[in-house]
Structure formats: C-alpha cells, structure tokens
Amino acid sequence: MSAVLSLQGLTVALPRGADRPHALREVDLELHAGEILCVVGESGSGKSMTAGAIMRLLPPGVAIEAGRILFDGRDLASASEAEMRAIRGAGIAMVFQEPMTALNPLRPIGDQIGEMFRIHTQLSKAAIEAKVLELLEEVRIPDPRQALRAYPHELSGGQRQRAMIAMALALKPRVLICDEPTTALDVTTQAQILSLIRDLQQRLGTAVLFITHDFGVVAEIADRVAVMQHGLVVEQGAARDVLERPRHDYTKALIAAVPPLTAPPARAIAEEAILRIEHVSKTYRSGGFLGRKRRVTRAVRDVSLLLPKGGTLGIVGESGSGKSTLARCIMRLVKPEAGAIRLGNTDFATLSKSELRASAKRMQMVFQDPYGSLNPRRRAGELVAQGPMIHGMPREQAMARARELFALVGLDPAGVERYPHEFSGGQRQRIGIARALALEPEVLVADEPVSALDVSVQAQVLRLLAELRTRLGLSIILITHDLRVAMQVCDLVAVMKDGEVVEHGPVARVFAAPEHPYTRALLSSVPGRASAPGQGFATS
Structure with a gap:
C-alpha cells in the first residue's frame, strides 16, 4: 500500500548557537490512509518540528537542509508558499496543542x-x-x-x-496532524477527544499523524508508533510491538517512567492533622451588566478535609471540579466566603492582609506553569532569595540559601546566575519548588506541578517531591487531574465534582474499590489503562 505522506531523509537545520546543529536528522516516516501513526518522545526530540516541516511552518532561522516530504506526488520540501497555501487545510490540516492561542x-x-x-x-x-x-x-x-x-x-x-x-x-483533508491535542485536558475530556479522533479517522479514512509524549495515549489510539530522540527516529513499528517489546533503551526508559495505575504499598503516616479544611465554600458571581443575567458559580461547596502531618493529600477531578479554586482558598489567593482553614491554631480564612503576610511563609505554593510564574527579567537565584529577603534575611545570606536550595532540588548551584528561559521545563519546575521551600514552609500546595512535563521529567519531579517530604518533614497537598500521578505519590485522595468532595480516603482503597460512580468514571477514562499489574498497556 502506497503512503499518503512520506518523509525521506528529512534533515532540518537549527540556527547557529542552538543546543545542537539539527532539529531533525535523516528522518524516514510513512503515513498510510486510514491509520494513526503516533510520534512520541520528550521535549526537544523533534516531534513538533516534524509537524512544522510537513506544514512548512518552521520558526525563523530554521530550515529544511535535505530530504523530501512527498504528498500527492509533490515534494513539499521544495514547494512554493502559494502551493503550500493551497495544501494547508485542504490536503493536510493541523490541530494544535493549545486551542486558546490558536483561535x-x-x-x-x-x-x-x-x-x-x-x-x-x-x-x-x-x-x-x-x-x-x-x-x-x-x-x-x-x-x-x-x-x-x-x-x-x-x-x-x-x-x-x-x-x-x-x-x-x-475540507476533508487526507492527512490530519494532531500536535499534543490532549495534553492540557482532564482525563474524561481527553478520553472523549481521543475517541472522537479515532471515530472520525475510521469513518472518513483520514490518515492521522498524532504527536504526543503520553504513552497512555499511544496505547489508546495508535496503529503504529515512531519514537524520536534528539531529532532521530530511534524505533518504529506496530503499536503493540513497541509498547510490549521495546527494543531501544530510550523507548524502554520512557515506558518505565509512566506511573503504573496501581498504588505502591501504603506508608505509615501520622494521625495528627497539620491542616484542617472545615466547611469551606467559594462562589463566583459574574455578568449582570446591561441587562444580562447574573451568573452564579458555586466553585467550592462545603468542603472539609484533613492533611496529616508529613503526609500527601491528593485532590483530583476534571476541569471545573473546583480543585484549583480550593487550592487558592487554602493559600488565601482568594478569600472563601465560609469555612475555616486551620494550620495549627491559625485560621488562614480569617487573617487580615498584614497577618497573612506574616503567616504566609508557613504555607507555600508550586504552580502549574513554571515559566509563567517566574519573572523572566530576574535571575533564578534572585527569584528563590526574594521570599527570605522580604521577611528580613540579608541579601548575601538569602543568596547563599538559594544556592543551597538549588543543590537540594538537584540543580547546579551556579545556575543562580541564569535567567528562567535558560532552563528546561523540568528545571524551571525545580526552581519553583526551591522558591517555595526558601521560607521553610510546613505545608506545600502543588497545583498540577507536572501536567506540562514529559513523562521522564515528570517522574523526576515526583521523586523529588517524595524525597523532600521525607527529608524535610513536609506535608503536601497535590492538585492533579492525572490519576496515575495521584496514585504514586499520595497517601490520601479526595475526588471533587462540581465543587464537592464526592469520595475521599486512603489512595489504595479509593482507586482499588471506588464507591462513587464519578470516581469509577474517572478511572475508566485513563488512557492506556494497564491490562495487568505492572507496566503493561492495554492497546486498542
């Protein structure tokens, strides 16, 4: 069967001064009608650059150096811009990772x-x-x-x-390129989008090139898989063969880094609660302007939870379930309208602004987007030292503390002189963790801290959080929509839906024998659910 799209020896050069000479090196790939080819790899592996080369939408200074991109008998590598305009959308179409920026x-x-x-x-x-x-x-x-x-x-x-x-x-294109289209979505929405793509592909006979770093997604929809590393295709083959019998060490490492959907042995945790969330509620009101009906959203409804000292409480649910609003209430980034948030004898829900500033160091937050939460104009060390300096620590001592924290989170202390854009995504998240630890908090609130990271980097950050919890005696609240993540690092889990906690308890019990239908629905939606204990995947 002839290929609808064929990449032959495709080499793409990066501008001078980049971390390597080529984004892609002699890439050979074939995509056939009616199949889904998943291209998988970490950030920087060349996945998205492959899509950009096919669409001829490469960044400035990046150019095709050699090879061919054959579509409908034409070589897109040498096609004019007018020819590409006719092909984009009509012959080859693309779905981007973040629709809010693409629309x-x-x-x-x-x-x-x-x-x-x-x-x-x-x-x-x-x-x-x-x-x-x-x-x-x-x-x-x-x-x-x-x-x-x-x-x-x-x-x-x-x-x-x-x-x-x-x-x-x-326009019923023959080829659909999907570049990480489900990365930012919660598990049930992700499952719906994957089902939709598979259904449309089967009904329309469209050839789909699906770019992802999630092996659960690969197991769910792929017919064939190509694994990329540093611009090279290191392994490709039928999905079942690659997932169950990987040949290349890099593929084996990526698959091994995927958290299994089974809880590890339960840790012994203290009975004493360090944080008590008691009947917390938060309602948002919007609209009502120029005669429009005022909209009322009850984001958090009468939530009560306990965080054991030295333990990790996971809060899981879909987008809009209220989990991030609850995290903001706990941190007093928004003020709850009812309830108490007690850390020891202090009720954070009722503190004045001045009292909150004095007590803020007791609870610190790690945000989802490490780049958006770090000031790009300040050096990384200054960002970490900023908190202690605000609370009275001399600059020289605060910078020495920043270097210590860099080492603690696995970064080179010399990196304190670099700017955020000079670090990888995983390294930036480590800087965010170092900044949160700088004030020696009792409680760390982590809001989706690994959702934007590759699976191997995700595993490193989760291991780091677990190590810090043990070494520093931290108590952690982990907000996530990834049930695999919650299962690996949490002692207790609370499942939220429409602002309410519908089920909570020890993570092994909740996920092994869920009582609420919503919890069961979340678990059934996890892409590539393990077909047996261990790291195996159930392929479609």
Whole structure:
C-alpha cells in the first residue's frame, strides 16, 4: 500500500548557537490512509518540528537542509508558499496543542471555522453556515447552534479542542496532524477527544499523524508508533510491538517512567492533622451588566478535609471540579466566603492582609506553569532569595540559601546566575519548588506541578517531591487531574465534582474499590489503562 505522506531523509537545520546543529536528522516516516501513526518522545526530540516541516511552518532561522516530504506526488520540501497555501487545510490540516492561542479571541467560533470555506470554496454564506453547523454536530459539541456564535473564552477547553478539530476537518483533508491535542485536558475530556479522533479517522479514512509524549495515549489510539530522540527516529513499528517489546533503551526508559495505575504499598503516616479544611465554600458571581443575567458559580461547596502531618493529600477531578479554586482558598489567593482553614491554631480564612503576610511563609505554593510564574527579567537565584529577603534575611545570606536550595532540588548551584528561559521545563519546575521551600514552609500546595512535563521529567519531579517530604518533614497537598500521578505519590485522595468532595480516603482503597460512580468514571477514562499489574498497556 502506497503512503499518503512520506518523509525521506528529512534533515532540518537549527540556527547557529542552538543546543545542537539539527532539529531533525535523516528522518524516514510513512503515513498510510486510514491509520494513526503516533510520534512520541520528550521535549526537544523533534516531534513538533516534524509537524512544522510537513506544514512548512518552521520558526525563523530554521530550515529544511535535505530530504523530501512527498504528498500527492509533490515534494513539499521544495514547494512554493502559494502551493503550500493551497495544501494547508485542504490536503493536510493541523490541530494544535493549545486551542486558546490558536483561535482568535475576537471572532465567534462559527466565523473562524467558516473561513476555511470562504478561502477555499465559492459557497454562499447560508451554505457555509450549514456546513459549519454540520461540522460542530460531527465533533459532538453540545448545542452547536449556540456554539456557532460563541467566542473561544465562552467554551470549555474540551469544546475549544473540538472546534479546532472541526476546523481542521472542514475540507476533508487526507492527512490530519494532531500536535499534543490532549495534553492540557482532564482525563474524561481527553478520553472523549481521543475517541472522537479515532471515530472520525475510521469513518472518513483520514490518515492521522498524532504527536504526543503520553504513552497512555499511544496505547489508546495508535496503529503504529515512531519514537524520536534528539531529532532521530530511534524505533518504529506496530503499536503493540513497541509498547510490549521495546527494543531501544530510550523507548524502554520512557515506558518505565509512566506511573503504573496501581498504588505502591501504603506508608505509615501520622494521625495528627497539620491542616484542617472545615466547611469551606467559594462562589463566583459574574455578568449582570446591561441587562444580562447574573451568573452564579458555586466553585467550592462545603468542603472539609484533613492533611496529616508529613503526609500527601491528593485532590483530583476534571476541569471545573473546583480543585484549583480550593487550592487558592487554602493559600488565601482568594478569600472563601465560609469555612475555616486551620494550620495549627491559625485560621488562614480569617487573617487580615498584614497577618497573612506574616503567616504566609508557613504555607507555600508550586504552580502549574513554571515559566509563567517566574519573572523572566530576574535571575533564578534572585527569584528563590526574594521570599527570605522580604521577611528580613540579608541579601548575601538569602543568596547563599538559594544556592543551597538549588543543590537540594538537584540543580547546579551556579545556575543562580541564569535567567528562567535558560532552563528546561523540568528545571524551571525545580526552581519553583526551591522558591517555595526558601521560607521553610510546613505545608506545600502543588497545583498540577507536572501536567506540562514529559513523562521522564515528570517522574523526576515526583521523586523529588517524595524525597523532600521525607527529608524535610513536609506535608503536601497535590492538585492533579492525572490519576496515575495521584496514585504514586499520595497517601490520601479526595475526588471533587462540581465543587464537592464526592469520595475521599486512603489512595489504595479509593482507586482499588471506588464507591462513587464519578470516581469509577474517572478511572475508566485513563488512557492506556494497564491490562495487568505492572507496566503493561492495554492497546486498542
């Protein structure tokens, strides 16, 4: 069977001064009609650069140096920009990782999808609207007529991703490239998007190139797999063969880093609670302007939980379940309207601003996006030293403390002189952890600290948190939508839905014998659920 898309010896050069000469080196890949080829690897492996080369959307200074990209008998590597404009969307379409940045926030969804028809066809306005409605129904967006006129911020993350898929499929392309389309989504939404892509691919016969770093996703949808490392394809083959009998050491290491969906032996934890969350509630009110109906969202509803001293409490649930709002209430980034947050004898829910500043060092937070939470204009060491200096520590002593903390979290102490952009994603998250530890907190609140990281880097950060918990006697609240992560590092888990805790208890009990239907639904949605104890995957 001839390939719809064929990459032959594709080599892409990086600009002078980059960390290596080539983004891609002699990449050979074939994609056939009606199949899903997953390209997997860590950040910097060349996965997204492969997609960029195919679409001829490479960053400035990056260029195809050698090789061919054959599509429909044409070599896209040497095609003109006018030829590529005709191919993009109509022949090869792409779904991006973050739909909020790929969609225009100032234009309704229907208008953006309709643009595909306005550019490539002569259809009337009414015919275009009918086509867009049909596409929104096809990707199973609730109330497609309302979504047609909605702006991107008015849709959920999963709905925005469905709209991106609708746009990509508008002209029935022969090849669909999906670049990490489910990375930022919670487990049930991720499962829905994967099911949608598989269903559309089977019904339309589309060839799908699916880029991911998640082996659970690979196990769920891949027909074939190509593993990339440093711009090279180090292994490729049928999904079952690669997942169950990997040949290359790098592939073996990646698969070994995936947390198994089985809880490790329970640790002995203290009965004493260091933090008590008692009947906490938070409601958001919006709208009501120019006669519009005021919208009330009960983000957290009467939540009560205990964090044992030296233990880790996981809070899991879908986007919108209230878990991050609860974390912000605990940290007093937002003020709860009811309830108490007791750390020892101190109720953080009732502290004044001045009292909160004095007590803030007792609880510190690690954020989801380490780059967004670090000031890019300040050196990493200054960012870590900032907290102690605010609380009266002399600068020289605070910088010495920053170097100690760099070593503690596994970074070179000399890195205190570098800026955030000079570190990898995993290293930036370690800086975020060092900054949180600088004030020697009793409680660490980590809000999705590994969701944006590759599986191997994720494993390193989780090991680091577990080591710090033991070494420093930390108590940790871990917010996550990844049940594999919660299962590996948490002692207790609370499952949230619509602002309420629907189930909580020891992690092994909750995940081995879930009592609530919602917990069972979350577990059943985990991509590539292990078919047997250990690291095996159930392939589709």
